[in-house]
Amino acid sequence: MQKINRRMMLAGGLAFPAAAGAALAPGDDDERFWSAIAAEYAPPAGVIQLENGNWGMMARPVLQAYQELVARVNRDTSFYxxxxxxxxxxxxxxxxxxxxxxxxxxxxxxxxxxxxxxxxxxxxxxxxxxxxxxxxxxxxxxxxxxxxxxxxxxxxxxxxxxxxxxxxxxxxxxxxxxxxxxxxxxxxxxxxxxxxxxxxxxxxxxxxxxxxxxxxxxxxxxxxxxxxxxxxxxxxxxxxxxxxxxxxxxxxxxxxxxxxxxxxxxxxxxxxxxxxxxxxxxxxxxxxxxxxxxxxxxxxxxxAFQARIGSARRAARLRMLRDRWVTVARTIPGLDVLTPDDPTMHGAITSFRVRGITDSARNARLAKWLLDERGIFTVQRDGVAGGACVRVTPAVYTRVSDVDALAAALPGLMGFSRTI
Structure with a gap:
């Protein structure tokens, strides 16, 4: 991992290490690029993390910069x-x-x-x-x-x-x-x-x-x-x-x-x-x-880390991950997706509701089933006039296989929903 100093941080000069695919450009193979991005994160082991709406994970270079700055502020206190x-x-x-x-x-x-x-x-x-x-x-x-x-x-x-x-x-x-x-x-x-x-x-x-x-x-x-x-x-x-x-x-x-x-x-x-x-x-x-x-x-x-991705490219990736599982969800009777497919009206976050299940407690049980049975972490949300729902939030480190796993789990979730 490259050394991050104050001058690089303030100049926005942070670059990906070569092992993480620094040579990759937008015209290269897209999944190779995003695999390089994913390699800069360390999500929780043994779970598919699709609840990234609470707060975002720092990429490794950002975390390293933060740790160095915490050390400096702690060391130099008022002198700095x-x-x-x-x-x-x-x-x-x-x-x-x-x-x-x-x-x-x-x-x-x-x-x-x-x-x-x-x-x-x-x-x-x-x-x-x-x-x-x-x-x-x-x-x-x-x-x-x-x-x-x-x-x-x-x-x-x-x-x-x-x-x-x-x-x-x-x-x-x-x-x-x-x-x-x-x-x-x-x-x-x-x-x-x-x-x-x-x-x-x-x-x-x-x-x-x-x-x-x-x-x-x-x-x-x-x-x-x-x-x-x-x-x-x-x-x-x-x-x-x-x-x-x-x-x-x-x-x-x-x-x-x-x-x-x-x-x-x-x-x-x-x-x-x-x-x-x-x-x-x-x-x-x-x-x-x-x-x-x-x-x-x-x-x-x-x-600087986000600039290496690019705002438009990041947004397009997040929409693609959302669209990939939503396309399957739209085909399942009784499962309602709560954001339109108009690309100007959604990003990464999208919630779904099993028709007729509008209370928080049962939506929490649906999210729990996804975690317990399929290892997929989501969260229930309430406060929507139409009723509670389950929120799915991929991030830039999310892999296509992660959202595919969610799509594959939805029929089983619908079966479980009939028992609660």
Missing amino acids: ARRGMTRDLMAARDQAAAAMGVPADEIAFTRNASEALRALILGYNRLTPGDAVLYADLDYDAMQTCMESLATQRRARVVRIALPEPATRQTLIDTYVAAMAANPRLKLILLTHLSHRTGLVVPVREIAGLARARGIDVIVDAAHSWGQLDFTLRDLDCDFVGVNGHKWLGAPLGVAFLHIRKAALDRIDRDPLNEAGGHDGIHTRVHLGTYDFAASLTVPAAL
């Missing part, structure tokens, strides 16, 4: 913190901003997307008593709770909608347009770009544009989409976004980002711990205190 660490953190932030396609001063580190979104939702200062805010059933639980809290904190009226199932881009747009029309005092919408529950991708840019024309602000939860889909934040054309780094970027746990456009900064209050004077930038909207600095400093290594 007061003599260059801030500069290195800002260089890491700048590289992340460039990858997201936004100015560096519109990005701030947070420890997770929930922290970023909490700062946006609770800091949003354009609500007056009686104004409405809106979220959907597929939004993340903690963010739903934040939106609900605006009823007491801002005396807002909270509106909850259910997204259509099955969905199309147009039915999703129509659903939000109908909600806007039905709530003339609507001021704020939470949009989840890619749902952690089902994998559904919402046409954020179109919906946000329609909201903007009505004077409605939109906060975007991009925790799962950046790094899973091929896009930049500029493509979303939204003022407020929360992004995770420890999911699909494969950075260490505790890395995420807050994005606020400069022109919209005054719509979000400062964090109370940052109220005292100083420059009024995005960094004042969140307060991290003393946190895992090594995690944020590892971002350039994670970006």
